[in-house]
Amino acid sequence: MSLKTSKKTIFRKNTPMKRIVEYVAEADYKSYREFLKEDFKGRCGYCDSFYGIVKKDYHIDHFVPRRLIKKFITHKHLENDYTNLVYSCPSCNISKSGKWISENPDIDLVDEEGFINPCSDNYTSLFYRDQTGAIKAVENNKTATYIHKELNLSLERHKVTWNIEQLVNLIENIEESPNPTLKETLSNSLLENLRTHFELVLKDDE
Numbered sequence: 664m665s666l667k668t669s670k671k672t673i674f675r676k677n678t679p680m681k682r683i684v685e686y687v688a689e690a691d692y693k694s695y696r697e698f699l700k701e702d703f704k705g706r707c708g709y710c711d712s713f714y715g716i717v718k719k720d721y722h723i724d725h726f727v728p729r730r731l732i733k734k735f736i737t738h739k740h741l742e743n744d745y746t747n748l749v750y751s752c753p754s755c756n757i758s759k760s761g762k763w764i765s766e767n768p769d770i771d772l773v774d775e776e777g778f779i780n781p782c783s784d785n786y787t788s789l790f791y792r793d794q795t796g797a798i799k800a801v802e803n804n805k806t807a808t809y810i811h812k813e814l815n816l817s818l819e820r821h822k823v824t825w826n827i828e829q830l831v832n833l834i835e836n837i838e839e840s841p842n843p844t845l846k847e848t849l850s851n852s853l854l855e856n857l858r859t860h861f862e863l864v865l866k867d868d869e
């Protein structure tokens with residue numbers, strides 16, 4: 664795939680799917696780390712960065728933030744409820760922190776602004792990648808614009824991580840290809856991608 668020919672690409676290939684975990688009152692949410700890593704396939708639920716490229720320990724984010732959970736006795740279970748946990752890169756977790764559009768855990772959207780469940784196709788469809796691999800909010804969508812801004816999805820690191828992963832995948836395909844013609848085509852594509860990427864990076868710096 665050449666970055667030059669594809670102007671817009673999908674934000675992420677897969678929407679994460681979480682297993683059903685029976686709620687255990689005395690459980691500690693940190694004990695679900697391995698479940699989360701598996702269910703999210705090692706990818707941040709918010710920006711889709713792969714932990715293998717980011718090379719940093721991922722966090723466990725509370726979708727309804729702990730700040731609010733602590734205020735409402737009726738929602739205390741969300742502290743250790745698997746349905747409220749999101750595998751998250753440090754950047755998205757820190758950006759999201761205690762943010763919530765209302766002071767009511769049950770009201771997640773106000774005038775279409777707020778966070779929606781990242782494990783939903785609706786979340787996946789809020790964003791796309793431009794020709795540089797940067798995450799963009801779809802036009803005229805207040806929810807997309809809100810999340811994009813509040814999670815700092817325009818940060819350079821999200822674009823760089825995505826581009827590195829494309830290059831790593833391409834290199835793996837070249838190495839695994841038994842066909843010399845295909846190998847050459849893929850190698851040319853790799854060079855083209857590298858050139859495009861550096862052109863774009865240089866352009867950004869101007």
Ligand SMILES: [Zn+2]
Pocket residue numbers: 707708709710711712751752753754755756
């Ligand atoms: Zn992230």
